[in-house]
Amino acid sequence: IAYLDANGDGVTDIFMATGEYLLEGEVNSILAINDGQGNFTSSTSEFGDNMPPATHARKSIVFDYNNDGLDDVFVFDHGYDSNPFPGSNPKLIIQNSPGSFSWSKLTDQTGFHHGGAAADIDNDGDIDIFVGGFEPFFYINSDGNSLTKTDNLFDNSINKVFSAELIDVDADGYVDLIVGAHEQDGDNTSVYWGSSSGTYGSSSRTIVPELPNYGTVLDFEAEDVDGDNDRDLIINRTGGGNNNFYNGRRVQLLLNNGGRQFVDATNQIDDPGLDTDIWFPWLRAQDVDSDGDIDIIPDDAGYGFSYLNDGSGNFVKTSN
Template sequence: MSTVTFGTPQTNPFGLADVGLVSSPTFADLDDDGDLDLFVGNYDGKIIYFKNNGTASSPAFGTPQTNPFGLAGVGLVSTPTFADLDSDGDLDLFVGNRDGKIIYFKNKGTASSPAFGTPQTNPFGLADVGLVSTPTFADLDRDGDLDLFVGNYDGKIIYFKNNGTASSPAFGTPQTNPFGLADVGSVSSPTLADLDRDGDLDLFVGNYDGKIIYFKNKSPMDLSDSSISENSDEGAVVGTFSITDPNNGDTFTYQLVAGAGDTDNAAFTIDGDQLLFNSSPDFETKSSYSIRVKSTSAAGLSYSENFTINVKDVNEDPTDINLSNNSIDENVAANTVVGTFSTTDPDTGDSFTYQLVAGTGDTDNAAFTIDGDQLLFNSSPDFETQSSYSILVQTTDAEGESYSKNLTININDVNEDPTDINLSNNSINENVAANTVVGTFSTIDLDTGDNTFTYQLVAGTGDTDNAAFTIDGDQLLFNSSPDFETQSSYSILVQTTDAGGLSYSEIFTININNLNLNDPTDLDLSNNSINENVAANTVVGTFSTTDPNNGDTFTYQLVAGAGDTDNAAFTIDGDQLLFNSSPDFETKSSYSIRVQTTDAGGLSYSENLTINVVDVNEDPTDINLSNNSTENVSYRNVLLAMNGRST
């Protein structure tokens, strides 16, 4: 119920002026400009028109006009009111007068340009109500057409029920002071309005003494409760009907009936005097329902009324979580936003918080952070390391109700640069044929499944010898036959390019293997003579070899063959020639040996060498006497005979 408080009365506000005795005002938007104009009847039977030149919220009335739009005098004490009795979209005029008649002016113009026709007295079955009739229209029974209330000189309220339709009125027999009304003193002037906003029209009646009498509309039919919580069970009782009736002890039946306000009758059932909801109501689907109920007494008298049934909003659990994006490219920066969360909740206008929670599907929660409603990756993701992540997210509404959901975040594979090139072999023997394959290239690339690469020699640091090679597919070929002695290593710059056009370059060194292609050509001994009488195992000299292959190594040995006569007298240790025993010039003054030198490649050369023994002067070693037994010989005649050398 609304509380109404009226301010201090003001006389002739908004530019209004006196209209003579017995002013009787009514408002209507006669020019359809969105604001209300004023019509005032007076004692002389005139209709005074004040056009509203202001706005709907700030009125400013113009100069008064008497009997505009084709109107005419109706006798003394005119009391005007407007209503669209023929449902043609414009307002017709009804005027009461001192004689108790109702004068009808049909609007033959339009809603914005009225033109009233010839006056008709007491049309549509109306009748005199006594002196001083004061009419007003309202749909009192909510059947979609306008009923008529008329005040009179005696202070009574006369009710004409409209038994016709909204476009073709037919008023019934007049009833005096119906619905519990009473006389208000002389000259009653009624008007109806829902001042307390309870859905029905209350009655205000002015009288001769200048008082305003208020009749609150208390419906004879009541529903004990007109609201129900959403999600109530199917068939839940909304409330119980009751009725106030002057006939104490009467019994009543209730039914849903067609008519104004019956929009949602199908959603309900009446069981006895109880109103039941057919299905479980949902506030978010529909928050209020309009029904029309008829109460009938045992005597067959009935009353119909509209009821509004309100559905109470009950906080409900969220029902789903959505993430605006559930995939992200690999290699994005740490703390990149994956997507934004939103929640599906039957409760409109709710607010939500989001968090990662423990439970089934929380495997990768630690890889993420939630900031407000955004999901962030803590570190830069790598498709090749992990291509999808499982997280468990909970949304909680403002009332603490929550819902959890397992979400999968997919990592988009982004083509990445190759990271390395391998060559199966980076050395080759000298003298191989032109276009010989050196080796096969392969590429290391983080992209799994990316196994299609092209290779090419490119310009740049390390490309010194690119021209010496060709790449055929993934194979490196030597254009010409390499020669170790000419060039022992080559530098090339190779680029690998993947199917996505990303590349990597690397410098390679190709080494040429030196091959032993020529026999040794000579053998030298640093010394080929030795003094007699040197000790056994004395070194005679050191061997060396002449060989076209630079840097070769050699082994030496005594071998059979021409000139090997004295091989047994010697030993070779490494590259040194040793005499096995002490040589004696007098015994043998020269020796012949045959020596072979063999290079690292197994090629050899043999040569006959002569080792000379140098004669060294030696001490006498003995004296011999040729005869040692002759007698009678003078010592002077002794002949000394010496063996060996004489001194």
């Protein structure tokens, strides 16, 4: 799911890159247009009735590819989700003018593209893209004219990534790379600290504490939850052991302790997590009750609950 202004009317529309667990073909994505009153209608006219397809889209991100002030979309599609994992191609969706889109399949890279993120990692004024998977890489943006694939901006400690974000966590002006996959397979969940070089490596990273039995990392947020003016980490997890793989849910809270170090404060979230709980793929960190602090919610109202912050980083699970 991605949120964007798809027609220049100033209200938020929804783009949904679709797919199914063991789908071998492709299904068309969905664009839901907001009428300004919170009512959404599926529409294909913005794409000339040629909707971009996907096999199993893991993530879509909204960014401005060519700095024209219009929302564009990048779709990470990992393809058929079982052996032999043949992979799929990313899709680049360009809003050429308000309410008019075109898209292309990036056929130069076929792979298990399981997540990614976008930011200007080289400080040249355009947005670059990190693509996760079994063989992660960057697409470096050349002024909105082309994307060039490179895997030489990080060392071999980044070798499998299923979830990622690009955020300036330590507020030093350089974008940091947060990555996670399966801790049960030895994949360290880590923050790689950005620098003027635009590269990332093990010599400048912080390994995040593991959460026993919940080693499958699904999503990240980095916001100030305790009011001390630095970014804390929120990590969405599900089961990672042989007996609970993709069973249960747990949200991990890591408070920023300064010096690029974090202290685990997961016990400040009033939800112990059970193997029988239904996991959710995405979380959002925002002020949902308008009291001036950051709360945590699943990015799907159907789950029916929120974690409300008391202002000091203590969260109470509350039914919506």
